[in-house]
Amino acid sequence: MTEVTENRALIVRGEYDLTVPERALIGRGLLLAESLGKKEFTCPILGAKFVLIPAGKFMMGSPENEHDRLDSETLHQVTISKSFFMQTTPVTQGQWQRVMGNNPSYHISYGCDCPVEMVSWNDVQDFIKRLNRQEGTDKYRLPTGAEWKYAARAGTTTRFYLGDNEDDLSRAGWHKGNSGGKTHPVGQKIPNAWGLYDMHGNVWEWVQSWYGVYTPGPEGPISGLKRIACGGSIYSSARDCRSAADRREDPAGHGTFLDDMGFRLLALSIQREIKNDSPEYIQYSDGLKKLIKLGEEKGFVTYDEVNDLLPNDIVTSDQIDEIIEIFFNKNIDIIDTDKGEGAR
Amino acid sequence: MKQPDSLIKQITPEEIELEKKRAELSVLEEELAQKELDLTTLQVNLEYLRQRYLRIVGVRIARLDGIEAQIAEIIARLEPKNEDAQEEADRSRTQAKESANATGSITEEEYETEPFKPSENLKKLYRDLAKKAHPDLAPDEQSRERRHKFMQKVNQAYAEGNEERLRSLLNEWESSPDSVPGEGTGAELIRIIRQIANVHNRIEAIGRELENLKESELYKLKLKIDEVQGQGRDLMSEMADELDAQIAGAETRRRDMIKQVEKMNEAER
Numbered sequence: 001m002t003e004v005t006e007n008r009a010l011i012v013r014g015e016y017d018l019t020v021p022e023r024a025l026i027g028r029g030l031l032l033a034e035s036l037g038k039k040e041f042t043c044p045i046l047g048a049k050f051v052l053i054p055a056g057k058f059m060m061g062s063p064e065n066e067h068d069r070l071d072s073e074t075l076h077q078v079t080i081s082k083s084f085f086m087q088t089t090p091v092t093q094g095q096w097q098r099v100m101g102n103n104p105s106y107h108i109s110y111g112c113d114c115p116v117e118m119v120s121w122n123d124v125q126d127f128i129k130r131l132n133r134q135e136g137t138d139k140y141r142l143p144t145g146a147e148w149k150y151a152a153r154a155g156t157t158t159r160f161y162l163g164d165n166e167d168d169l170s171r172a173g174w175h176k177g178n179s180g181g182k183t184h185p186v187g188q189k190i191p192n193a194w195g196l197y198d199m200h201g202n203v204w205e206w207v208q209s210w211y212g213v214y215t216p217g218p219e220g221p222i223s224g225l226k227r228i229a230c231g232g233s234i235y236s237s238a239r240d241c242r243s244a245a246d247r248r249e250d251p252a253g254h255g256t257f258l259d260d261m262g263f264r265l266l267a268l269s270i271q272r273e274i275k276n277d278s279p280e281y282i283q284y285s286d287g288l289k290k291l292i293k294l295g296e297e298k299g300f301v302t303y304d305e306v307n308d309l310l311p312n313d314i315v316t317s318d319q320i321d322e323i324i325e326i327f328f329n330k331n332i333d334i335i336d337t338d339k340g341e342g343a344r
Numbered sequence: 345m346k347q348p349d350s351l352i353k354q355i356t357p358e359e360i361e362l363e364k365k366r367a368e369l370s371v372l373e374e375e376l377a378q379k380e381l382d383l384t385t386l387q388v389n390l391e392y393l394r395q396r397y398l399r400i401v402g403v404r405i406a407r408l409d410g411i412e413a414q415i416a417e418i419i420a421r422l423e424p425k426n427e428d429a430q431e432e433a434d435r436s437r438t439q440a441k442e443s444a445n446a447t448g449s450i451t452e453e454e455y456e457t458e459p460f461k462p463s464e465n466l467k468k469l470y471r472d473l474a475k476k477a478h479p480d481l482a483p484d485e486q487s488r489e490r491r492h493k494f495m496q497k498v499n500q501a502y503a504e505g506n507e508e509r510l511r512s513l514l515n516e517w518e519s520s521p522d523s524v525p526g527e528g529t530g531a532e533l534i535r536i537i538r539q540i541a542n543v544h545n546r547i548e549a550i551g552r553e554l555e556n557l558k559e560s561e562l563y564k565l566k567l568k569i570d571e572v573q574g575q576g577r578d579l580m581s582e583m584a585d586e587l588d589a590q591i592a593g594a595e596t597r598r599r600d601m602i603k604q605v606e607k608m609n610e611a612e613r
Contacts, residue, residue: 020442021442021443021445024443025398025401025443025447026561026565029397029402029565032401032586032587033569033572033583034568036582082589
């Protein structure tokens, strides 16, 4: 304790001073403390409420005896290592309008509190980018499939978060059996234990995750380039509204009508991390740079070019995903060689 | 000569005024002692918090900043023409240096000091000493200097929670009080009026200093910790856990990146 008085001015007429770096450290601690203490917050731009989803483990997939189960829903344990904030409802038409200045929805006549739809996965990325910029943050993104399903289950293991029956589904959300074929204002049904509404039905919700693995080859791996959506919609049967169910669609929205495709946002509880989660280091390989340059000049690259120029050391599907994401962000299409030649 | 006569004769208007002023000063002494106690207690509490914070949270932030700086460095080296990457590397390096500087020689393993919880006895001793030996109650400049040094010892003993030392300081003071030279009523009146003014000033200054302290980030952190503690949570260790997770994440990223660089170097060869 003698250190106290040696280092500090504990005298009758003393000022208690901290050094500038010390103050900075304490300031950062305060920010951290702020985010730890909070159980919910409201996004000022959207006016949307977000609730804290605690870190934890859950069983992803579905038990073998679950009614309507698909073989692909192999049960496996997933660890969600960090808590995060989840928007309590899907993004509404009004919220989309505030950020993007337009309302692309098909069900536009049912009011701005209905979920936005007719948005592709790529449109959603644009929305998120703008929202982050407008709020001066980088905390918003789509949840991954695992994060979404973990949040939807809120600890339950039944088909729906309120139980196993269609009645349970009807109390939780709008599906084929009760929607009347139209979307409904968000937040009207019973939320799950973590306060999330419309996790079953109303609109399918895009998530961050890719479906399948990109396999370079002459056949063209277009079927591997799909993003996942969860939760089912106003057109879905009970089977597709199950917590374990999902749907795979082209991120640009090709080949499907998007009038029941929406999304909700995840907000990181600690802002710092996302900045470094971006795969910047991949961007710097020479082959990739050439590829991007080529794509920027032409507006597209062919799969052959991708296969020729991609660095040999990029092998995992995650890394491929990230590269493809870079292309999407730069509006560079990846197309089949044949089509590419045909366009010329 | 009858006693009452002589008494009545002795009480001059100055003496009546002097009595009033003595009473006024005595009330102010109480207030001053209490204020000094409040201020010192808050300072010691904040100092305890500062040390604990730097040891538990500060070193982790510094470690995280160090890793982030290394990552930024690698990116900058991979992309020598990217100005953003260079800037980010510079910024990260500076940040890491500052955080390391702020945590200085503190290591996490350092022994845990006890939180400062002064006993009523300790507080009373402090107040007694402040009333007797406060520099603003000094009769003259020379004594003021001496009292100033003495109060530093008192503050130190108080900060250490050392009752025994405070008691011995009290004895020490009482055996050698300020020698007030024989002075007339007028001179004493003037001295007390000055003391009252000094004490007023000091009480105001303490008020300002307390205000300043309460606006500091450190104090806000203290409020936060106290508030959360009321809910049965330990904010400091929650922060440490969160930072540990972030450090682990950053370590993984750094390792991945180094692997990536190695592979690229191999490919170039």
